[in-house]
Amino acid sequence: MSAQLGGQPIIILREGTERTRGKEARTNNIMAAKAIAAAVRTTLGPKGMDKMLVGGSITITNDGVTILKEMDIEHPAAKMLVEVAKTQDDEVGDGTTTVAVLTGELLELAEQLLEQDVHPANIVTGYRMAAEKAVELLKDITHTVADDETALNNIAKTAMTGKGTEGSKDKLAQIVVSAIRAIVDEEDGKKSVDIDNIKIEKKVGKSLDDSELINGIVLNKDKAHANMPSKVKNAKLALVTRPIEFSKMELEAEIKISSPDELQDYLDREEQIVHDIVNKIAATGANVVLCQLGIDDIAQYFLAKANILAVERVEKKDIEKVARATGATLITSVDDFDKSDIGSAGLVEIRGKSEDKMIYITDCSNPRAVSILIRGGTEHVVDSTERALEDALRVVGVAIEDEKLVAGAGSPEIELSLRLNEYASTLKGREQLSVTKFAKALEVIPRTLAENAGLDPINMIAELRSEHERGNKDSGLNVFEGKVENMWENGVIEPLRVKTQAIISATEAAIMILRIDDVLAATAGGQCGGGSCGGMGGMGGMPPGMMM
Numbered sequence: 001m002s003a004q005l006g007g008q009p010i011i012i013l014r015e016g017t018e019r020t021r022g023k024e025a026r027t028n029n030i031m032a033a034k035a036i037a038a039a040v041r042t043t044l045g046p047k048g049m050d051k052m053l054v055g056g057s058i059t060i061t062n063d064g065v066t067i068l069k070e071m072d073i074e075h076p077a078a079k080m081l082v083e084v085a086k087t088q089d090d091e092v093g094d095g096t097t098t099v100a101v102l103t104g105e106l107l108e109l110a111e112q113l114l115e116q117d118v119h120p121a122n123i124v125t126g127y128r129m130a131a132e133k134a135v136e137l138l139k140d141i142t143h144t145v146a147d148d149e150t151a152l153n154n155i156a157k158t159a160m161t162g163k164g165t166e167g168s169k170d171k172l173a174q175i176v177v178s179a180i181r182a183i184v185d186e187e188d189g190k191k192s193v194d195i196d197n198i199k200i201e202k203k204v205g206k207s208l209d210d211s212e213l214i215n216g217i218v219l220n221k222d223k224a225h226a227n228m229p230s231k232v233k234n235a236k237l238a239l240v241t242r243p244i245e246f247s248k249m250e251l252e253a254e255i256k257i258s259s260p261d262e263l264q265d266y267l268d269r270e271e272q273i274v275h276d277i278v279n280k281i282a283a284t285g286a287n288v289v290l291c292q293l294g295i296d297d298i299a300q301y302f303l304a305k306a307n308i309l310a311v312e313r314v315e316k317k318d319i320e321k322v323a324r325a326t327g328a329t330l331i332t333s334v335d336d337f338d339k340s341d342i343g344s345a346g347l348v349e350i351r352g353k354s355e356d357k358m359i360y361i362t363d364c365s366n367p368r369a370v371s372i373l374i375r376g377g378t379e380h381v382v383d384s385t386e387r388a389l390e391d392a393l394r395v396v397g398v399a400i401e402d403e404k405l406v407a408g409a410g411s412p413e414i415e416l417s418l419r420l421n422e423y424a425s426t427l428k429g430r431e432q433l434s435v436t437k438f439a440k441a442l443e444v445i446p447r448t449l450a451e452n453a454g455l456d457p458i459n460m461i462a463e464l465r466s467e468h469e470r471g472n473k474d475s476g477l478n479v480f481e482g483k484v485e486n487m488w489e490n491g492v493i494e495p496l497r498v499k500t501q502a503i504i505s506a507t508e509a510a511i512m513i514l515r516i517d518d519v520l521a522a523t524a525g526g527q528c529g530g531g532s533c534g535g536m537g538g539m540g541g542m543p544p545g546m547m548m
Contacts (some may be wrong), residue, residue, distance in 0.1 A: 175372055278308075
């Protein structure tokens with residue numbers, strides 16, 4: 001396409017650039033988003049299948065956000081679904097597959113309306129109206145439960161179901177609930193949960209049933225020197241973020257040594273500097289040192305001589321958790337710190353033998369800091385369990401904060417679908433068509449649950465509708481029995497925020513893709529370096545260059 005000015009064409013972009021507009025642009029974007037939704041759809045539900053992600057390492061999972069993060073996705077519209085899943089994970093920790101599948105279904109049904117010449121603006125308006133109404137309707141099927149242990153256990157089990165933890169689900173759920181309850185803060189009657197106060201440590205060996213909750217921090221480390229103590233009571237902890245060693249000169253310099261005596265004096269001086277550093281640490285009363293970086297051999301010797309337990313190369317995130325648990329301040333300079341920077345714990349000890357050794361920091365000054373030690377027969381098992389526990393921790397935390405719960409297993413989606421159809425009948429204009437399609441899109445969740453369980457989706461959806469029309473709002477699909485049952489009584493429970501966030505995020509993503517009617521080539525930063533612009537990665541081989 002070219003623009004004319006006085007009969008002279010005006011070159012806007014480099015010749016050869018291709019531009020996708022209108023129906024073709026929407027179709028390409030919708031197809032890309034649908035492909036991503038289809039990729040994760042078979043993982044939904046307790047009987048969902050796993051995906052094997054092969055790259056630098058092998059990951060086996062059915063966690064939606066993990067799959068989408070690990071996939072090498074280039075198409076920009078498809079990347080939007082990845083961002084939606086990440087948002088869902090960040091906000092509530094679960095429902096990432098649901099939000100991807102729902103987004104894909106909303107776009108597929110919107111495509112049907114586009115083929116009937118319904119303008120995208122009408123579809124967008126209808127979808128927004130339907131989403132707002134759905135969030136409002138969710139309140140009518142919500143159960144208010146305040147810190148009920150049985151309900152919290154059921155929430156944790158629901159989040160972990162289908163993620164390879166079924167054999168130990170009861171014990172892991174109890175660990176999750178106890179961990180969350182230990183870190184709950186309450187201010188002005190409002191509860192809050194900071195998951196960062198929970199440290200998850202993995203150890204290959206033994207079985208999942210040997211996993212445990214520790215009231216403190218666990219580090220997968222050993223002491224730096226064999227002569228250091230393995231157990232310290234009434235521990236005083238110094239957390240150092242710089243290496244404990246003789247500081248080398250940063251500027252280029254030469255030291256001329258003309259005799260063995262001068263060399264020995266230099267070595268003695270270096271040793272004395274390190275000794276002084278250890279003396280400064282010991283002077284504060286510290287008997288445990290955790291160092292983010294290395295501790296050289298001379299420093300290890302003097303620390304051991306001072307009967308100080310030292311650990312080197314502790315990860316930053318772990319040392320920060322220890323700081324929260326013990327009340328210590330991170331020491332960035334060994335030349336400028338005092339007793340006020342030292343943390344405290346009732347006991348620091350090394351447990352286990354050989355490769356199984358770990359450091360336990362317990363009876364901390366801040367009781368709202370705990371660790372979960374995951375055991376498992378293989379690395380894949382402990383990795384999968386970690387992902388399941390992270391989801392369960394987040395949803396239990398959300399449930400305690402909000403105290404608003406709904407039944408799961410497709411129950412809310414069917415109820416919303418029926419009520420949105422009733423709402424659509426009160427509307428006029430083409431927005432009514434969009435609301436109806438939105439209502440139908442919600443049925444993709446129970447339909448997918450049925451398909452993944454090997455059940456007849458048509459019969460299951462019909463039976464679900466019948467039960468909900470009778471007023472049984474908590475009726476959902478029991479995929480293990482192949483029946484429609486009251487899922488609240490069966491203990492299949494989810495936080496209200498999971499459903500609300502999924503509907504809002506899926507709607508926003510679908511609307512964003514539907515509003516795109518022109519795809520243009522662009523370079524990073526909006527500028528062309530060296531007189532050339534790159535092509536549009538992932539756009540189906542679209543060549544660079546465009547003339548308007």
